[in-house]
Amino acid sequence: MSGLLSSSIARKVAMALSALFLVFFLIIHLAVNITSLFSESVFNELSHFMGTNPLIQFALQPVLIFGVVFHFVMGFVLELKNKSARTIKYVNYNGAANASWMSRNMIYSGLAILAFIAIHFLDFWIPELKYKYVEFLPSDPNRYFHELHEKFANPLRVGAYVTAFVFLALHLLHGFQSAFQSMGFNNKYTKTVKIIGHLYAVIIPLGFIIIALFHYFNH
Amino acid sequence: MNLTLKIWRQKGPEDKGGMVTYKVTDISEHMSFLEMMDVLNESLVAKDEEPVAFDHDCREGICGMCSLHINGESHGPDKGITTCQLHMRMFKDGETITIEPWRANAFPVIKDLIVDRMAFERIQQAGGFISVNTSGNTQDANAIPISKHSADLSMDAASCIGCGACVATCKNSSAMLFVAAKVSQFALLPQGKIEAADRVKNMVTQMDLEGFGNCTNTGACEVECPKGISIENIARMNREYLRATL
Numbered sequence: 001m002s003g004l005l006s007s008s009i010a011r012k013v014a015m016a017l018s019a020l021f022l023v024f025f026l027i028i029h030l031a032v033n034i035t036s037l038f039s040e041s042v043f044n045e046l047s048h049f050m051g052t053n054p055l056i057q058f059a060l061q062p063v064l065i066f067g068v069v070f071h072f073v074m075g076f077v078l079e080l081k082n083k084s085a086r087t088i089k090y091v092n093y094n095g096a097a098n099a100s101w102m103s104r105n106m107i108y109s110g111l112a113i114l115a116f117i118a119i120h121f122l123d124f125w126i127p128e129l130k131y132k133y134v135e136f137l138p139s140d141p142n143r144y145f146h147e148l149h150e151k152f153a154n155p156l157r158v159g160a161y162v163t164a165f166v167f168l169a170l171h172l173l174h175g176f177q178s179a180f181q182s183m184g185f186n187n188k189y190t191k192t193v194k195i196i197g198h199l200y201a202v203i204i205p206l207g208f209i210i211i212a213l214f215h216y217f218n219h
Numbered sequence: 220m221n222l223t224l225k226i227w228r229q230k231g232p233e234d235k236g237g238m239v240t241y242k243v244t245d246i247s248e249h250m251s252f253l254e255m256m257d258v259l260n261e262s263l264v265a266k267d268e269e270p271v272a273f274d275h276d277c278r279e280g281i282c283g284m285c286s287l288h289i290n291g292e293s294h295g296p297d298k299g300i301t302t303c304q305l306h307m308r309m310f311k312d313g314e315t316i317t318i319e320p321w322r323a324n325a326f327p328v329i330k331d332l333i334v335d336r337m338a339f340e341r342i343q344q345a346g347g348f349i350s351v352n353t354s355g356n357t358q359d360a361n362a363i364p365i366s367k368h369s370a371d372l373s374m375d376a377a378s379c380i381g382c383g384a385c386v387a388t389c390k391n392s393s394a395m396l397f398v399a400a401k402v403s404q405f406a407l408l409p410q411g412k413i414e415a416a417d418r419v420k421n422m423v424t425q426m427d428l429e430g431f432g433n434c435t436n437t438g439a440c441e442v443e444c445p446k447g448i449s450i451e452n453i454a455r456m457n458r459e460y461l462r463a464t465l
Contacts, residue, residue, distance in 0.1 A: 007423055008433045009460045078433050082391035085324055085432035091238055092317040094291030095390060098442035104390055178436040186454030
């Protein structure tokens with residue numbers, strides 16, 4: 001077991017597992033947010049449940065934060081290790097000749113997503129913590145839709161969100177199938193996994209973009 | 220063809236090295252790339268200059284000795300070949316060609332374009348074999364039932380010539396395609412399965428000790444591999460490793 005945790009393959013598998021966990025989380029997040037397009041009350045109800053249910057707040061949320069932090073930290077560790085494996089660079093290196101832009105630039109699309117998460121936390125998570133645990137404001141099950149709607153009044157914020165989700169799509173276009181390859185799944189189903197991965201990489205970010213634009217244009 | 224060559228020159232392992240520009244003239248488009256290098260070296264020798272050191276042996280695309288990172292690609296712009304099988308018709312008259320050694324800390328430069336690929340040998344010594352006495356009393360291999368599918372996959376993996384293009388082209392200098400090919404060729408056959416768990420653990424441990432980078436599944440290695448070895452082998456190695464370790 002100790003060998004597994006310290007080897008290059010273990011690091012690949014750990015990245016893949018944390019990635020698939022985040023892939024699953026994004027589906028849940030989008031499923032909740034998409035209701036804001038159709039029903040203020042359903043969105044408020046779901047948000048209130050997510051924000052007050054003790055299992056979600058004190059069990060699943062810490063797991064999610066660990067998953068996000070782990071994926072980013074491991075990503076940076078791997079990038080630094082990989083860079084240190086070739087200290088004298090090529091004068092001429094044509095990476096585009098044999099690999100996609102997405103696969104060669106996961107660290108940059110990842111950094112863009114990290115920057116977005118910082119903004120996203122400042123926008124929603126920190127105010128939420130302040131509301132509940134600093135100011136001890138009374139529980140209001142009808143505040144969530146209004147808060148979301150108001151955030152997307154600022155065109156700069158909407159632009160930043162849309163840009164970040166484009167980077168998320170680029171990250172997922174390589175990352176989804178790559179996670180399966182890292183875990184050893186490369187067989188007759190690989191073509192199907194690639195198709196599902198590409199669909200996921202487009203549909204999920206597009207869903208978030210539509211939500212941001214919908215609220216912006218409905219002001 | 221008249222060409223400008225920008226070649227990495229390095230007197231020895233401790234020398235800093237740098238790119239040096241040369242001109243070659245009257246190069247036939249039918250020449251192989253290494254024959255073009257021979258023409259350059261003949262002209263250098265005629266001028267009492269040190270010829271460019273580069274690796275080569277069979278010049279038939281089967282030994283894995285030739286290397287060279289040409290115009291930003293391992294084994295040059297053509298696909299599925301070694302450098303000895305690269306022909307000058309792939310280049311244009313008047314073109315400037317950059318020629319560099321394989322770059323990876325695990326493949327240190329010995330001289331000019333020659334690198335030390337003993338790291339691959341040490342990985343092989345860690346487990347790339349079967350511990351069977353083959354001195355005359357072995358069972359007839361044809362007596363052991365093996366599916367055609369497994370035999371074909373094993374043969375595909377065994378076609379790896381250990382040239383190192385996978386490491387050289389990988390943005391992470393990862394050796395996983397090489398190690399995966401060596402692990403797979405044995406893991407797919409009954410004779411190799413017996414030691415499969417120890418083999419994969421030992422070879423991956425040695426690979427990590429040699430300082431190769433981590434695979435990020437860009438797939439560049441399988442594109443540049445002169446033998447077309449698939450990254451399916453890397454997935455198989457990952458499975459073998461997880462099975463052996465957990």
